Structure formats: C-alpha cells, structure tokens
Amino acid sequence: MAAVQAALRAAAAAAAAAAAAVAGEQAGALHPAQITAAIRYCSTAEQLVVLIQQHVGSMDVRHLATAKMMLSRLRCRQPQAYAACVQHFAQFATADTPRNLSNVVYALCKAPAFNRQEHQAALQQQLMPASICHLSAANAQDISNVLYGMAFSGQQLQGHQMQQLMAAFADVRQQAKPQEVSNTLWAVATMGQQVPAAQLQQLLTAFVGVLQHAVPQDFSNTLWAVATMGQQMSSQQLQQLDDALAGTLQRASPQHVANTLWACAQLQFLPKRLLAAPGLAGLLQAGSAQGLANAAWACGQLGHRDEQLIGVVLTEVQQRxxxxxxxxxxxxxxxxxxxxxxxxxxxxxxxxxxxxxxxxxxxxxxxxxxxxxxxxxxxxxxxxxxxxxxxxxxxxxxxxxxxxxxxxxxxxxxxxxQSGSDFQLSVLAAVHRLPITWQQQPQMEQLSVGSDGATTDGAMLLDITGRTAGGVLVAVEADGPSHFRRPDGGLMGSTQHRNRALAVRCYRLVSVPWFEWAKLQGAEQKQQQKQQQQQQQYLVRLFEQAGVLSPAAA
Structure with a gap:
C-alpha cells in the first residue's frame, strides 16, 4: 500500500510540475519524468511551443521524438518549434536508437505541409543516414515508419538507400504486422520505385500469413502498391486477399473499397467475393465521385456486368x-x-x-x-x-x-x-498456310472497316485481317495475357467490347488464345514440321467455329 501511495504522490507531483511548465510558471530544470508528463499534458500547440522554448535544452532524444510527434498531431504552425527540436536532436542523431530515429523522421514528415520543406535538409543529410546506420538493430515498425513518412511528405530516397531499407525490412518480415507490410509497399510505390521481385514475394507471403489481423486499409494499400508499381501477385495470393477482405467489409471505408477494385482491375483479377458482398453498392455510394467512377472503371476493365452497381454510380454522378x-x-x-x-x-x-x-x-x-x-x-x-x-x-x-x-x-x-510480337508473326504464318483462297491476303495491323464492309472506319486496329474469295471478312486476333482475367480466364472488358464491335462490322472473328498457342510451340528444330501441322489443324478448327471454313475443307 505504501508503494502505491508513493507512486500516486509522484504522479501527482509530476502532473503539477507539468501543468506549471506548460503554463510557463516553472522556468527551472525539469527532471525527465516531468518533461514526459509535461509533453503529454499539452492539449494545444501553443502550450507545447512554450514548453519547448523553455525546456528544449533538458530534453533527451525520447522527449524530442515525442515532442515532434505532438507538434504534428496538434497541427502546430510555428516552424521555430520544429526547428528547435531538430537542431537539438542533431546532437544525438548518430548515437540514437532506431525507434527514436524513426519516430523523429515520421513526425517531421507528418508535420504540416508548410513546414516539411524546411526540414528536408535535416531529413536527407542527418536523419536518413543515421537511420540507415542503425538498420541492423531496427525492427519492422522502425523501417516502415521511416519509409511511410518519407513517402507521405513527398520526399525521395536514393537508390542505394531504398535497397538497404528494403533488404533490412525483408530480413525482419516475419515479425511485421499487416500494416507495416502494407505501409512499406505503399511507400515504395508512392515514391515511384519498385521492389525486387524476390523481395516482393517474400513480403506478400508474410502479409498473407497474417491476414487474420489485417484491416481493410491494409488490403487496399497492398493491392494499390503492387498495381501502381506494375508488379504482379499470384492468383492464389489475390484469392486469399479477396476472401479475407470480404470478411472485414463492414469496417471498410468507400475509398478502401474503390482503391481495392481499381487495383484488382489493374492486376486483371476479378474479386468475386468482394463484388458479391451485400451492401457494396451502398458503401461506394457514400464515397467520392472519383471512387464511384473508379469502381465503374474496374467493372468495365474486368468485363463484370454489374448493372446494379453501374446504375448506382450513374445515379450518384448525375445527382452531383x-x-x-x-x-x-x-x-x-x-x-x-x-x-x-x-x-x-x-x-x-x-x-x-x-x-x-x-x-x-x-x-x-x-x-x-x-x-x-x-x-x-x-x-x-x-x-x-x-x-x-x-x-x-x-x-x-x-x-x-x-x-x-x-x-x-x-x-x-x-x-x-510497333513490330509485331513473335506470337502474332507465328499466327500470321500459320494463317497463310491454311487451305483458303483469299481475295485480300491476311495482313497485320490493319484498320477495321465499317458496317458496309468496305469503308475504313478506324474504330479498331486488328492483329490480322483478310477477305476470302467469297467476300468474307476475317479478323484473327492473337490474344495475349492482357486479354484474359484471373482466376476464371474470362475475357477482359475491352476484349468483350472488341468482339461485339467486330460482329457489328460483319467480321468473322478467330481468337487465338496465347496459352493454347503455346501448347503447340515445339522446342526443337526437328519438331517444326509437326508443330506447323498441329498449328494448322488448330486454326482450321477455329476457322470452322467462326464460319469461315466448312468441315469439308478440313
């Protein structure tokens, strides 16, 4: 009981000292516990500025880190207070801990925009080099905070700095929380850089391993980052994220969902669980016009004909x-x-x-x-x-x-x-070997004609097109990976649109999927003749299905 009473008396004394310090009534030196209490006692930027002015010389690195965090949180607009903390902190920077360094970097980067420019030199010349020097002792949160803060404030990192930070984060990825992984990837993408493919897969594997602790923003940031970097996730990873996100949708904001849909469309993945979630349209409706439009764009890109969702988007955009x-x-x-x-x-x-x-x-x-x-x-x-x-x-x-x-x-x-791909050239060569008499020989990269079958309308650029002796217009499309979505292999929206537009123009469409053609490619020269025969037989079947050839021609 005596120990508890002593602790309470100490806390009361610290609180009284904090109140006095904040009020400017105690000009003498404060001991560390009093400074800590005083910083936390401040409820306005003005109080904190007074405290810093009078006691910055007595603050240690933890106080300085906390003070800068509080300045940012309280939206302080007095650059002198930030500058005083930065100048004093510079004395300790090279010998400080990774946690304090990351807190300082994060606090400076989260400062009001008008202040960030003034701290750029300190960040780039002192704090970042010091943070990198301490990477061997840093944990996932330390590294993530540094990267996130720098990206949030519009800063850039040199290539070797990014490599060192990402290598260190990959080393401690097993201890990382979902937010730390997602914020790290978001930061790299925001700074316009990429993660080496092997490291990215390590981080994604770690993220998938802790999905049960993730919140909607973690899903959104991770997917957005991978899509923005132009990198890839496996279908299995995407499916796991879709399944897990659907279970947390009630905690999601409209922006999280819109960003997730946009990213999935960029990654050519149809998030069936998310799109089938009850209340999705209503949730998006509460968001911004840009978010609504991004959701509509994602549906279009993925060829997902959700009339209810598009109807909600159209109504909302019109009302606005x-x-x-x-x-x-x-x-x-x-x-x-x-x-x-x-x-x-x-x-x-x-x-x-x-x-x-x-x-x-x-x-x-x-x-x-x-x-x-x-x-x-x-x-x-x-x-x-x-x-x-x-x-x-x-x-x-x-x-x-x-x-x-x-x-x-x-x-x-x-x-x-642009030069035709090997895939297109291979298909063109095989088409020329077919038993078809042509009025116009098949050629690559030709503009489409209109519904009259003669006048060029330029609505599309066709991979391969020709006209048979019987006057039949034929469009042969060498459809690469960009034409197919995951995980069901369905056609992307633009490809579905192309097919409808070709039908209106009376083309007989022959679509050659890349994965089917790849099965017919021989690796050895001696297989070339057999390969050509297989390709011809395959194309004959496709041309029959399109109505260009009759079964008798085979």
Whole structure:
C-alpha cells in the first residue's frame, strides 16, 4: 500500500510540475519524468511551443521524438518549434536508437505541409543516414515508419538507400504486422520505385500469413502498391486477399473499397467475393465521385456486368452534377461513360449523353486518355443505337469530337508502328498456310472497316485481317495475357467490347488464345514440321467455329 501511495504522490507531483511548465510558471530544470508528463499534458500547440522554448535544452532524444510527434498531431504552425527540436536532436542523431530515429523522421514528415520543406535538409543529410546506420538493430515498425513518412511528405530516397531499407525490412518480415507490410509497399510505390521481385514475394507471403489481423486499409494499400508499381501477385495470393477482405467489409471505408477494385482491375483479377458482398453498392455510394467512377472503371476493365452497381454510380454522378458539385471531374465522368460502353449497357445511353455534355463544359481539363475514352463511347453509340443516331454529336461540339478522333487515331498509329510480337508473326504464318483462297491476303495491323464492309472506319486496329474469295471478312486476333482475367480466364472488358464491335462490322472473328498457342510451340528444330501441322489443324478448327471454313475443307 505504501508503494502505491508513493507512486500516486509522484504522479501527482509530476502532473503539477507539468501543468506549471506548460503554463510557463516553472522556468527551472525539469527532471525527465516531468518533461514526459509535461509533453503529454499539452492539449494545444501553443502550450507545447512554450514548453519547448523553455525546456528544449533538458530534453533527451525520447522527449524530442515525442515532442515532434505532438507538434504534428496538434497541427502546430510555428516552424521555430520544429526547428528547435531538430537542431537539438542533431546532437544525438548518430548515437540514437532506431525507434527514436524513426519516430523523429515520421513526425517531421507528418508535420504540416508548410513546414516539411524546411526540414528536408535535416531529413536527407542527418536523419536518413543515421537511420540507415542503425538498420541492423531496427525492427519492422522502425523501417516502415521511416519509409511511410518519407513517402507521405513527398520526399525521395536514393537508390542505394531504398535497397538497404528494403533488404533490412525483408530480413525482419516475419515479425511485421499487416500494416507495416502494407505501409512499406505503399511507400515504395508512392515514391515511384519498385521492389525486387524476390523481395516482393517474400513480403506478400508474410502479409498473407497474417491476414487474420489485417484491416481493410491494409488490403487496399497492398493491392494499390503492387498495381501502381506494375508488379504482379499470384492468383492464389489475390484469392486469399479477396476472401479475407470480404470478411472485414463492414469496417471498410468507400475509398478502401474503390482503391481495392481499381487495383484488382489493374492486376486483371476479378474479386468475386468482394463484388458479391451485400451492401457494396451502398458503401461506394457514400464515397467520392472519383471512387464511384473508379469502381465503374474496374467493372468495365474486368468485363463484370454489374448493372446494379453501374446504375448506382450513374445515379450518384448525375445527382452531383445537378447539384454542381465540384467533386465531379472529367476523369470521373469519362471513366463512367467508358464503363457503360464497354459493358454494353445500352439502357443507360441517355445518361452517358448527359455526362458527355458535362465534360464538354469543362473541356480544357480533359486528357488525351479521356478523349480516347469518349471516342470509344461515340463509336459504341453509333454501333448500337438505332439507325440515324449521332453518337456524341450534340453532347460534344464538332471540334471536341475531332479532337477525340485525333487522340484515338494517334494511339492506333503508334501501335501500328510497333513490330509485331513473335506470337502474332507465328499466327500470321500459320494463317497463310491454311487451305483458303483469299481475295485480300491476311495482313497485320490493319484498320477495321465499317458496317458496309468496305469503308475504313478506324474504330479498331486488328492483329490480322483478310477477305476470302467469297467476300468474307476475317479478323484473327492473337490474344495475349492482357486479354484474359484471373482466376476464371474470362475475357477482359475491352476484349468483350472488341468482339461485339467486330460482329457489328460483319467480321468473322478467330481468337487465338496465347496459352493454347503455346501448347503447340515445339522446342526443337526437328519438331517444326509437326508443330506447323498441329498449328494448322488448330486454326482450321477455329476457322470452322467462326464460319469461315466448312468441315469439308478440313
């Protein structure tokens, strides 16, 4: 009992000293426990600034780290307070612990934006080198905090610094929490860098191992990071994340879900559990216009024809436009229009016209990609609306439509100038060996013709196209991995859209999946003749299925 009473008296004394110090009534030196109590006692930035001014000289590294964290948390806008802590901390930096160093880096990076620039030199010249020197003693949280803080504040790391930090994090990955893994990957992606493939797989394996402790933001940040870095996850890893995330959806924010859908679309993975989750549309509806549009874009990209979700997005975007909400922008509008077109949701054509008209009124902010999206929407409307329809004419001005066409044509020209892949060249050679009489020999990278079967309309650039002696238009598409989603092998949205557009133009489509063609590739020269025979037999079957050849021709 006596020990407890003594502890209470000590705590009361420390609290009294803290209150006096914060009030500026105690100018004498404080002992460490009093400084700690005083920092925690501060409830306003002004109180903390007074404390720092009077007692910074008595603060040790832990006090300085805590003080800077509190300055950031209290949104202090007085740069002198940050500067005083940084200058005093510099005396200890090289001999400090990884935890204190990471806390200081994190606190400075999370400081209000106006202050970050002033601390850049200290971060780059003192704190980062010191942090790297202490990596052998750092744990996962220490390293993650440093990387996350630097990325959050817009800082960059030199290549060798990033390599050292990532190697050290990979070494302690088994002790890392889900947030530490996801924040680390997010930081690397935000800084525009990549993780070496072997390290990435180590970190993803570690993340999957602690999924039961992950929250929606951890899933979202991890997927977003991998997609943004342009790297890959296995279908099994993605499936595990989809299964686990579906169980935490009630704790997810609209942004977490929208970012997850966007990332899955970039990774060509259909998150069936997430998309089937009850209340998904309502959750997204509570988010931003950009988040709604990203969800629609993801559905379009993955060829997921969710009419309820798209309907919610369209209604919400329209309502916000009607309310003149500044949250609607051309990117959100164009992504939504494009998704409707790619998914062939013709019942929403009128809403698409209204959204395109909204784009017309803020045309100066449209990008080349958005103009290409609008041109695809325009051609879709012309293809599938009743005769006499004018597409986006009337929603966009003639000049705006011309700009959309120019952006589309430029992209096709750039693609046409690229050399054909070995896959395409191999398929073309096999097509030429088929028992078909051609009016127009099959050629690569030709523009499509319109529904009249003769006039070039430039809606698509075809891998291989020709016309048989009987006048049949044939499109042979060498469909590589980008045309197929995981895990079910279904066609991506753009590929489904292409197939419908080819049918409208009276093409007989022959799709050659890369994985089927790969089975027919021989490794040895002596197998070449057998390989060609197998390829020809395979193509004959595909041409028969497309109605170009009759079974008798085989």
């Amino acid at each position: 436009l009607t309310a003149a909400s500044s949250s609607s922008n051309t990117q959100a509008l164009c992504n939504t229009c494009w998704a409707v077109a790619v998914l062939d949701l013709q019942q929403h054509a009128a809403q698409v016209l209204q959204m395109a008209q909204a784009c017309s009124s803020m045309w100066s902010s449209t990008t080349a990609e958005e103009k290409r999206q609008l041109w695809q929407v325009h051609t879709w409307l012309l293809d599938f609306q009743p005769a006499g329809a004018q597409g986006l004419q009337g929603s966009l001005t003639e000049q705006q439509l011309q700009q959309c066409r120019a952006a589309w044509d430029k992209a096709l020209q750039q693609t046409a100038r």
